Amino acid sequence: MTSQIRLTGFQLVGLTGVLLLGFAASLGMAFNIDAIALSYSASNSDAGLVASVEMAAIAAGNLSFARLAMRLPAKPVYLGCILAIAVLNLASTIAPTINWLIACRAPAGFALGAIVATVMTTAGRSHRPESTFGVINSMVGVMGIFIAFILPRALNLHTLTPESLGWAEVDGLYLVYTLSALCALLFIGFTPKTEPLALDQGNGEKNSQFQGWLGLAGLGIIFFGHGTLALFIVKIGREIPLSPEVIGYVFMAASGVGILLPLLAGYLGSRIRAMAPIMILLTVLSVSAVLLSMAGSPTAFFLLTPIFAMLPVGLMPIFLGCLARVDPSGSLAGSHAAFVLVGGAIAPFAGGTLSDLGGFTYNGWFVALCVVVGGAMIVPVIMLADRNR
Numbered sequence: 356m357t358s359q360i361r362l363t364g365f366q367l368v369g370l371t372g373v374l375l376l377g378f379a380a381s382l383g384m385a386f387n388i389d390a391i392a393l394s395y396s397a398s399n400s401d402a403g404l405v406a407s408v409e410m411a412a413i414a415a416g417n418l419s420f421a422r423l424a425m426r427l428p429a430k431p432v433y434l435g436c437i438l439a440i441a442v443l444n445l446a447s448t449i450a451p452t453i454n455w456l457i458a459c460r461a462p463a464g465f466a467l468g469a470i471v472a473t474v475m476t477t478a479g480r481s482h483r484p485e486s487t488f489g490v491i492n493s494m495v496g497v498m499g500i501f502i503a504f505i506l507p508r509a510l511n512l513h514t515l516t517p518e519s520l521g522w523a524e525v526d527g528l529y530l531v532y533t534l535s536a537l538c539a540l541l542f543i544g545f546t547p548k549t550e551p552l553a554l555d556q557g558n559g560e561k562n563s564q565f566q567g568w569l570g571l572a573g574l575g576i577i578f579f580g581h582g583t584l585a586l587f588i589v590k591i592g593r594e595i596p597l598s599p600e601v602i603g604y605v606f607m608a609a610s611g612v613g614i615l616l617p618l619l620a621g622y623l624g625s626r627i628r629a630m631a632p633i634m635i636l637l638t639v640l641s642v643s644a645v646l647l648s649m650a651g652s653p654t655a656f657f658l659l660t661p662i663f664a665m666l667p668v669g670l671m672p673i674f675l676g677c678l679a680r681v682d683p684s685g686s687l688a689g690s691h692a693a694f695v696l697v698g699g700a701i702a703p704f705a706g707g708t709l710s711d712l713g714g715f716t717y718n719g720w721f722v723a724l725c726v727v728v729g730g731a732m733i734v735p736v737i738m739l740a741d742r743n744r
C-alpha cells in the first residue's frame with residue numbers, strides 16, 4: 356500500500372515526544388481546573404469554561420489540519436505550532452482575569468490540534484497502526500507520571516516568588532507547560548518525512564467513510580461522558596479529603612496502568628478481532644465510573660481512580676487501528692482528536708454543572724449513559740474493520 360510508512364524507532368520517539376510535550380497542558384487539565392478555581396476564586400462551572408474553550412480550540416485545529424496533514428510538510432507545522440504553544444503558555448502565567456486566560460488558551464489549543472492531527476495521520480499510515488498507537492498511548496502514561504508528580508508541587512510555586520509578581524496556584528502549572536513545550540523542540544528533528552497524498556487516495560468507499568465518521572461521533576460521546584467525571588477527580592479526592600500530593604501519587608499509579616494497558620491493547624489489537632476487547636473495556640468503564648462517583652474513602656479512591664482514568668487510553672489503540680483498517684490514508688485516525696475534544700470541550704462545564712446540582716454521583720451515572728450510547732455508535736466500524744482483517 357503506497358500510503359504506508361515504516362516508522363523507525365527514532366521516528367516513533369520523535370512523533371511521541373512532540374505530541375506529548377506539546378500536549379502537557381491538556382494532560383494536566385484536572386489540576387488546571389482546580390487551580391483556576393483557587394486562583395481566580397471561581398466556581399466549578401467557571402473554571403470548567405476555561406477548559407471547555409481550550410478543548411474546543413484543539414478540536415477546531417484538529418479538524419482544520421486532519422485533511423491538510425496529508426499534503427503539508429510536517430516539520431514546519433510542528434515547529435510553528437510548538438513555538439506558539441510555548442509563548443501562549445508563558446503568557447497564561449500573567450493573565451489577570453479568566454477572560455484573559457481564555458484569550459491565551461484558545462489559540463494555544465488550536466496550535467495543539469494541528470500537531471495532534473499531523474502526528475496521528477502519520478501514525479495511521481504506519482504499517483502496523485495498532486502497535487504504533489499502542490506505543491503512543493502508552494507514552495501518555497509515562498508523561499502522566501511526570502505530570503502527576505510535578506504539578507502538585509508546581510501549585511505551590513507561587514509561595515516562593517515575590518508578592519510583587521502576583522502569582523497564584525495556576526501560574527506554576529503554566530510555567531511547567533511552557534518548559535515542556537520548549538523541550539518538544541528537541542524532538543522535531545527525529546520525526547519522519549512523509550510523502551504527500553492526493554485527497555482521495557486510500558479513503559475507501561463512501562459507506563466505509565460513513566461508518567468511520569459515525570464511529571468517531573460515538574467515540575466523542577464516550578469521551579464526553581468520561582470527561583464529566585474524570586476532570587473532577589482531583590476535587591473528588593479533596594472532598595474525601597486527601598492532600599494534592601497524595602492525589603498526585605494516585606495519578607502516578609494510574610499512569611503506570613496507562614503505560615501497560617495500551618501496549619497490551621496494541622499487541623492484542625493487531626492479532627485478534629476488536630469487538631470483544633472493546634466491549635469489555637466499555638463495560639468496566641461504566642461500572643468504575645458509577646463506583647468512583649460514590650467513593651467516600653481513600654481506599655475506594657485509590658482502587659477506582661487508576662481503572663477509570665486509564666481505560667479510555669487502553670481503548671484507543673484498538674479503535675484507532677479499526678479506523679486505520681477502514682481508511683488507510685490515516686485521515687479518519689488523524690481526525691479522532693477533534694471528536695474526542697468536542698465532547699471534552701463540553702465536559703468540564705457540563706460536569707461542573709452536574710456536580711453543582713446533585714453531587715458527583717450524577718456525573719457517574721451520566722458517564723454510564725454516554726458509554727452505552729457511544730458504544731452502540733462505534734459497533735458498525737468495528738465490525739467492518741474486523742471483516743477487513
